[in-house]
Amino acid sequence: MTEAVPAKPVSMSWGQRLLALAFCAAVLALLAFSLRPRPVPPIGVQTAAARQGAITRKVTAAGKLQAATEVKLSSNLSGDLLDLTVHEGDRVKKGQYLGRIDSRRYAAQVRQQEAARASAAADLGLEEVQVRKLEAELARVRRLAGSGNASQAELERAESDVAAERARAQAARQRIAQAEAALAEARHFLDLTTLYAPIDGIVTSRQKQVGERVRGSDFSEDVIVIVATLSSMEAKVEVGEHEVVYLHEGDQAEVEIDAFPDRRWPAQVVEIAKNATIKNAGTEAEVTTFPVRLALTAPVAGALPGMSCQAGISTETHEKAVVVPIQAVTVRTEKQLRGPAERRDERPVAPAPGARARREPTQKVVFVVERGVARARRVETGLASESEIEILDGVKPGETVVEGPYKVLARELEDGKPVKDAVPGEGGKKS
Template sequence: MKKIIGIAVALVALIGVGYQFLKKPPAPQFKTLKVERGSILSAVSATGTLNAVVTVQVGTQVSGTLAKLYVDYNSPVKKGQPIAQIDPALLGAAVQQATGNVLSAEANLAKARVTLADTKRTLSRNRQLLEQGIIAQSDLDSAQTAYDSAQAGVSAAEASLVQSKGALKQAQTNLTYSTIRSPVDGIVVSRSVDVGQTVAASFQTPTLFTIAQDLTKMQIDTSVDESDISRVKLGQTATFTVDAYPDQQFTGTVVQIRNAPVVNQNVVTYVTVIAVDNRDLRLKPGMTANVSVQTQKKDTVLKLPSAALRFKPKPGKDEKPGAPKTAPQDGAGAAGKPPVATDRVKKGPSQKVYLLKGQQPVPVSVTTGISDASFVEVVAGSLKEGDEVIVEQVAPSKKQGMGPPMGPRF
């Protein structure tokens, strides 16, 4: 009987130990990646719009009805080439009227000169007669007055002629402006008028055409955030993609960084201009470009995954607030809470990564340098090539409780 009781007690103790062993939570699991050597390209990302380097808006300086259109969208044009014609009927009539005014002014000038010559002869004759005592002094004074008046008449006729010639020149210029010509060599990007439409240039010159001077050379006007603008320099290489060619990467060069800030919803950006070669004319004005400005590049440097800097170990279930941790954490508060991980990797000498040793994360201090989308340069620290750093803690799978699985319920 005692033997049976002893066996029973041993079985109960064994079952209790097994239950406690199975009840114990499984050890945490971690995902690791290797530290390696390679190239790191630091870049600033931005978005912008493709535009022609020089875009000219062509308008009209005279009002009237559009009679002819000589070009359309995408038409190549040369400087001085006619591109539209405003009905010249009224402008031609104004030229004729101004011409008649000039002829009338010339005739009046000739008449005034004849009158001046006649009064001059009369004045000279009266002076001789006065010396001979034939006429009185009043007659000489009257002749002098007529002569002075005739001189003033000539001056007035000359001024009227100049004024009439100016009006004629203005009318001729307006007639010339009725033929709208291209001011530059380029391509017509847009046309905002049709034949028969009336255009008025009374207060503001209307825009009839938009001409891009040279589409083989374009530029991207990008908006760079104020936190990144200090890294952008003139002459840096920029790569970009457009939605029209998602699998192709284009190249440009930073040619201008404008100092004027652009504030939109309290976000400050700066316009950065990137020159682009478009000899094949595949890029079109108005396309949205996703730009990456290459700010710095280093080759054969020790680099680790960016996710390793964002990783922080999770506290265990039995760990109480304020209890010491096997793996110290950067930036932990007084309550022992781990810091919130962010997508932006901070640079500086106080960074920590975790190595997996004995199934436990061990912190290692590193000094970081430049970074790209996936890797961060290791400037100093005890990490070496081939070390496996923890990038993620994987949740263990839950196990079923003791005993055989339950059968179907009836």
């Protein structure tokens, strides 16, 4: 039986040992490198420089065009419409004949009052003749009384007869005046059966047709045609209750009409309503607005009442203000502004049973870029225009601020995160 020969231990040279140690060190180094925390990749943002300059507060509102002067022509009389010579779009001059209402009834009333006046005049003639007769009789009785041939009683009776007849003559004169007043009224009603243009303008609406019945009333108008002066137009817009407090009569404005895109017309605030218009009252969708009238100071060829428009009203200007793009201002809660370390140390507080969860207060912030890092700055804002906003405190002129994209500003960006200017096409397009 053959005995096993023990294996000799393998001996490594110093070179092999150094090579093995180097290999182990490389593996450990590679493992340590792979396990070390990686730096946060910078977020692509759009930036802008805060500038110092003028900014004007602008209040925007939407509404409709309307004629500066619009007259609704109706009738004070009831009757059938026998003639109407104008149509929508016709240009008319003040005093121009437009149409007429059946006048037979009112012409008859004129003839009736003319007859009444003639009858009263005839009665006055008779009374005047009688007065002259009694005055002559009085003169005769006075002569007889002077010669003693008539008694005092006869004289007094003659005087009283003259006085009574004079009174009856005066009553006849009053009846004539009454008849003349009634005749004037009847003639006025007859004149009202003919319709004339009240102003120079354009017929914007014809609401009656020949043969229809016109209702005359002092309490509710029955409109026949509407005449408007389209050479001067107004915009009637609705301004929210939080913005109307900044408006004043005489403020300058610009009006853009939907029918004429990319053009704006100068205007001026001429009236701010004191009564609110409330829509959806008593619901969550309740909206309170105030009507505001703007007079367009330049003619708008082709504009018609009822066209939709938008107005930008300039209310106040600050000349030397620190201004940033309006989208650069965002909001964060106090918890978000305290940073990750402080948030980890916070202990959540459970609300009391039945109590409503309290909403965290928010702060206006602007993210300022400092050496490639976004820093959240609490800011106070002032006036706002259509595209820019005034910073009263928190940002200095020349500092670089983040203005987009909206998603990054609203949700992702935090204090201390690295940022870089985004390249268009890689998430850097403006929202």
